[in-house]
Amino acid sequence: MxxxxxxxxxxxxxxxxxxxxxxxxxxxxxxxxxxxxxxxxxxxxxxxxxxxxxxxxxxxxxxAGMLPADEKITVQEWFKIWLYEYRINDLRPSTLERYCGIYKIYILNSSIGLKKLKDLKTSNIQSYYNILINEKNKTPNIVKTLNKLLKSGLNQALKEQYIIINPCNSVTLPKLPPKKEIKIFTVEEEKKFIKSLINHRNRALFILTLGTGLRQGEVLALKWPDINFKDNELKVQRTFKRVQLINSTNSKNKTQIIIQEPKTKNSKRTIPIPSSVISELKKHRAKQAEEKLAVGDAYVNNDLVFSNSIGEPIDARNITRSYTRALKRANISYKNFHAMRHTYATRLFEADVPLKTVQELLGHSDISTTANTYTHVLPKQKIKAVDRLNDLFIL
The missing domain is CATH 3.30.160 (Double Stranded RNA Binding Domain)
Structure with a gap:
């Protein structure tokens, strides 16, 4: 007709x-x-x-220039372009790996991923988040992380006029659960652990972590020139991380240990080293020299403070396994590797070190991060501070 x-x-x-x-x-x-x-x-x-x-x-x-350049492009197509063309060179490899993981799990072939970008509405996103929480049993933290990524990618789409508004701006996110209290070593456990490390290959690594609060990637990336034995201090200048080498093709991504910039601008920092820890480092350097001589020309001279038997970087997974076995051998309940960093910060607070100083030593970008992380310690310090005023009122 x-x-x-x-x-x-x-x-x-x-x-x-x-x-x-x-x-x-x-x-x-x-x-x-x-x-x-x-x-x-x-x-x-x-x-x-x-x-x-x-x-x-x-x-x-x-x-008015308000129409998308391609009305047929889907949300998942746009995010693939955004990740692999816009962000592939400006993100830390570990961050890009995390973003790509979120894209593959929560955007690709999902109810919102298959929608046309121009048709995506707040109600679509809200409905998807509700399904993730109520039916898929995903945590509020996962939804919050997904929304952060979605919002960032859609902001770029907004700049390029694919969409008129960012629908993520009006989404109601689920309330985050209270943070779990961090695990630390008691003073007795810390002493017991150190005592149990006699003749342990990673003794100096674990003791240095307890004595400086370095992150795992930071301690593994340390080089001997970073340590000033004269002034008893070290400089954090890089970090190691095993990441997938992301590519935009469908080929399987390979993993590799890479050198990265520290986590934040404040993470590049100088930290004093306790004199007893300096002694451990000197002993460790002597043992490393013996290993180097034994291996001969096969030794890779990376100048790393902590390396494997032929001088190559240590895989963080192997250190984590070694740490777990050491805890078990010392008969100490399991705490993750990061607990040593938390223990370091806690000991500082217990020694009345000011919050701002602890922030700088830990390399936190914001003092509120330090305060929020160590809420279990700060109230006790406040009580101690107020108790010092008692003398003023004794007549």
């Missing part, structure tokens, strides 16, 4: 399907393709007025 033009409307036509009228349609030309052929766009409506209104709305947005 041919289309019938409405009287006086020219390009607005009635259209039929199997002889039954279905509404109205209008067609406009919006340009030419790379072969010079006309590109046309159609608008449909139940009435002539609705059809004309859709067409006029499109033309007005086009004149």
């Amino acid at each position: 041919p289309y019938k033009k409405a009287n006086g409307e020219g390009s607005v036509q009635k259209y039929y399907k199997n002889g039954v009228p279905k509404g109205w349609r209008t067609t406009i030309t919006i340009g030419r393709d790379d072969k010079g052929r006309l590109i046309r766009k159609q608008f449909y409506g139940k009435t002539k007025l609705e059809t004309i209104k859709k067409k006029d709305d499109y033309l007005n947005k086009s004149a």
Whole structure:
């Protein structure tokens, strides 16, 4: 059945399907393709007025530069472009790896990932988050992380006029659960652990971590020139991380230990080393020299403070296993490797070191991070501080 033009409307036509009228349609030309052929766009409506209104709305947005460059692009297609073309060179490899993981698990082929970018609404995202929480049993932290990534990617789409507003701005996120109290070594456990490390290959590594609060990647990336034996201090200048080497193809990504910049700008820092820990480092350096001589030309001289038997970087997974076995051997309940960093900070607070100083020693970018992490210690320090005022009121 041919289309019938409405009287006086020219390009607005009635259209039929199997002889039954279905509404109205209008067609406009919006340009030419790379072969010079006309590109046309159609608008449909139940009435002539609705059809004309859709067409006029499109033309007005086009004149204002508010139309997406590609109306057919899906959310997942856009995020792949954003990750592999926009962010691949400006993100730390470990961060890019994490973002790509979130994309593959929570965006690719999901209900929001398959939607056209221009059609994505807050209600779609909200519904998806509710499903993740209520049906998939995902944590509020996962939803919060996903929303942060979505929001960032959609902000870029907004800049490029693929969308008019960012639908993530109006989403209601689930409340985060209270933070779990961090685990630390008691003073007795710390002494017991250190005592148990006699003749342990990683004795100096574990003791240095307890005595400086270094992150695992920071301690593994230390080089001998970073340690100033004269002034008893060290400089944190780099970190090691095993990451997947991300590529935009579908080939399997390989993993590799890489050198990265420290976590934040404040993570590049100078830390004093207790004199007893300095002694452990000197003993460790002597043992390392013996290993180097024994291996001979096969030794890789990376100048690393902590390396494997032939001088290569130590895989963090191996250190974690070694640490876990050492705890078990010392008959100390399991605490993750990061607990040594928490223990260091706690001992500082117990020694009345000011919050700002602890922040700088830990390399936190914001003092609130330090305060929020060590809420279990700070109240006791406040009580001790107030108790010191007692002498003022004794007559």
